[in-house]
Amino acid sequence: xxxxxxxQASGVSAKMIRHYEATGLIPKAARAYSGYRHFLERDIxxxxxxRRARVAGFSTAQIKKLLSLWQDxxxxxxxxxxxxAGHLTELKARISELELIAQALSQLIAQCxxxxxxxxxxxxxxxxxxxxxxxxxxxxxxxxxxxxxxxxVKK
Amino acid sequence: xxxxxxxQASGVSAKMIRHYEATGLIPKAARAYSGYRHFLERDIxxxxxxRRARVAGFSTAQIKKLLSLWQDxxxxxxxxxxxxAGHLTELKARISELELIAQALSQLIAQCxxxxxxxxxxxxxxxxxxxxxxxxxxxxxxxxxxxxxxxxVKK
DNA sequence: GCTGAAGCTTCCCATCGTTGGAAAGTCAAG
DNA sequence: CTTGACTTTCCAACGATGGGAAGCTTCAGC
Numbered sequence: 001x002x003x004x005x006x007x008q009a010s011g012v013s014a015k016m017i018r019h020y021e022a023t024g025l026i027p028k029a030a031r032a033y034s035g036y037r038h039f040l041e042r043d044i045x046x047x048x049x050x051r052r053a054r055v056a057g058f059s060t061a062q063i064k065k066l067l068s069l070w071q072d073x074x075x076x077x078x079x080x081x082x083x084x085a086g087h088l089t090e091l092k093a094r095i096s097e098l099e100l101i102a103q104a105l106s107q108l109i110a111q112c113x114x115x116x117x118x119x120x121x122x123x124x125x126x127x128x129x130x131x132x133x134x135x136x137x138x139x140x141x142x143x144x145x146x147x148x149x150x151x152x153v154k155k
Numbered sequence: 156x157x158x159x160x161x162x163q164a165s166g167v168s169a170k171m172i173r174h175y176e177a178t179g180l181i182p183k184a185a186r187a188y189s190g191y192r193h194f195l196e197r198d199i200x201x202x203x204x205x206r207r208a209r210v211a212g213f214s215t216a217q218i219k220k221l222l223s224l225w226q227d228x229x230x231x232x233x234x235x236x237x238x239x240a241g242h243l244t245e246l247k248a249r250i251s252e253l254e255l256i257a258q259a260l261s262q263l264i265a266q267c268x269x270x271x272x273x274x275x276x277x278x279x280x281x282x283x284x285x286x287x288x289x290x291x292x293x294x295x296x297x298x299x300x301x302x303x304x305x306x307x308v309k310k
Numbered sequence: 311g312c313t314g315a316a317g318c319t320t321c322c323c324a325t326c327g328t329t330g331g332a333a334a335g336t337c338a339a340g
Numbered sequence: 341c342t343t344g345a346c347t348t349t350c351c352a353a354c355g356a357t358g359g360g361a362a363g364c365t366t367c368a369g370c
Contacts, residue, residue, distance in 0.1 A: 052281045070278045081269035091257045102246045114236035123225050126207045
């Protein structure tokens with residue numbers, strides 16, 4: 001199996017497979033005489049594992065641990081559970097942050113009449129000279145959680 | 156006002172002020188003979204505006220639009236509302252995605268006994284030979300929404 | 311006036327995950 | 341042998357931010 005087939009079979013792009021190899025997430029693939037990488041079923045399984053873990057939002061560092069736990073038959077389920085639980089906590093925190101923001105934003109939007117007139121509470125709040133404006137957006141001293149939706153849409 | 160004071164007063168770091176200038180989000184600051192930038196109240200207002208918009212999760216591209224709308228006294232509130240509503244939609248979509256993931260992860264974690272034994276449904280699902288495993292994590296063909304929590308914790 | 315500290319300047323690098331592209335080599339079918 | 345699809349490596353970018361170095365300016369204290 002060449003990298004293209006491996007990509008198809010695993011759902012991980014060829015680019016990312018090379019990247020994972022380069023960064024040590026997966027071991028260096030075997031090579032044909034030509035220099036082409038080739039992959040076995042085993043490798044495909046690993047790649048699928050990685051893809052699912054990424055879909056579940058694990059970082060590559062976490063996936064590295066998950067992989068080593070996966071390959072270690074002696075590992076106690078406890079460790080895996082802890083790792084996953086930690087991630088879940090992060091995840092929930094993230095969700096709460098976003099919900100606070102969405103909440104505040106909804107309120108502002110609701111207050112904006114949205115017609116041809118020029119006054120707009122949304123801009124006014126963002127500009128916010130006065131302190132009452134702040135309570136909307138100065139969320140608990142907020143970390144700056146950029147909202148990244150999908151990976152940049154390829155044209 | 157030098158850049159340091161401007162940073163303090165606006166809550167935007169000096170680094171980011173320079174960055175915003177370099178990338179054209181804000182106009183080039185006036186300079187003293189020494190080459191030091193200096194800032195007026197007006198500039199501070201703009202920076203604060205930007206900071207709040209970032210806290211609200213707007214991208215720099217969106218903030219650029221918001222800024223120009225803000226500075227255009229003729230703009231209809233409609234446009235602002237549309238921009239904000241679009242962002243809110245994105246935000247909600249993002250939240251839903253994360254909630255799906257958190258949901259799936261919770262289930263897996265709940266199913267994992269988490270003691271010294273070796274079998275672990277979490278890893279089994281990620282490895283997932285069989286199709287029933289997939290329904291947990293192959294969420295609606297999932298875009299790959301990396302979960303970025305806070306900006307990397309400075310040491 | 312001199313010295314040192316604090317603040318400013320620019321420039322480069324790192325993060326994180328992913329994608330894009332260029333230049334070159336390989337393979338299989340026609 | 342040519343063509344086209346695939347592969348290789350390397351380099352760069354995204355978005356927002358931080359870290360740090362090397363060199364300049366400003367100001368306070370003596």
